[in-house]
Amino acid sequence: MRVLIGLLLLTGALAWSEKRVDIVYATVDGVALKLDLYLPAAAKAPLLVYVHGGAWRSGSKDRIPLGDLVGEGYAIASVGYRLSPVARFPAQIHDLKAAIRFLRASEKVYGYDARRIAITGSSAGAHLATLVGVTNGHRDLEGRLGEHLDQSSDVQAIVSFFGASNLLTILSQSTERGVAMRAPALQLLLGGQPAENPVIAKLASPVFHVDARDPPLFLLHGDQDPQMPIEQSQEMQTKYREMGLPVQFEVVQGAGHGGAQFFDARRMRLVVEFLGKSLVNGPQGQRGH
Secondary structure, eight states: OOEEEEEEOTTSOEEEEEEEEEEEEEEETTEEEEEEEEEOSSSSOEEEEEEOOSTTTSOOTTOOTTTHHHHTTOEEEEEOOOOTTTOOTTHHHHHHHHHHHHHHHTHHHHOOEEEEEEEEEETHHHHHHHHHHTOTTOTTTSOOOSSOTTSOOOOSEEEEESOOSOTTTHHHHSOHHHHHHHHHHHHHHHSSOTTTOHHHHHHTOGGGTOOTTOOOEEEEEETTOSSSOHHHHHHHHHHHHHTTOOEEEEEETTOOSOOGGGGSHHHHHHHHHHHIIIIISSOOSOOOO
């Protein structure tokens, strides 16, 4: 079903775009995995893949905080994935990579430019998005879901809104309140605490997968975040710098875990500028790992 929706440009002008909901990108154990597409008026737009948060155990693809970017000329795919009460890690990564392969194979159907795909997410979604972005072709994380295994799950840029990068250090960096919230979520995701399952925790940590072929990265993080400590983004920035990779870090002063300030006009302008350099004017090829 096609539904016309109006979205506001960052400049305040009104732009008309198309929204398609509940597109099935793969099926697992008889359950359909779905995504929503927000399409701008212009053809051959770069594509943003958005991964929702919710401590890996909740949340929905139905709402996105980046709708204004459709008015900036970006298509957005908001992807649903199996949550941790249903399936443990790495099921979530297998789902997201299957979605990217589907989206790349469906380029002519929906009219975006599959040579220019960025992945983004918030909180737990940012952790998953970053992990997807730095593990193209990884033997244990690629998965075999969907009908488009001939397609690449590669992306050309990553934007992380207050996400995790190292599950082996996150609890030691957290406040007491943060540990109380994050430890049960990690238990569900990994099937145990990171210290009890260091091999799987390392596999689930983007910082351990960074290599010289990875795409540009933009990190946004609040310096008062009790759940995903800012040290998580600092670790990722350090690793990227060690590898000589493009990385940008926006510290949101006084911000906790999320909030409207991450998605205000100024930060969205920074995201648009980053994507402009990384997608619109940057390399459009695919990287392999």
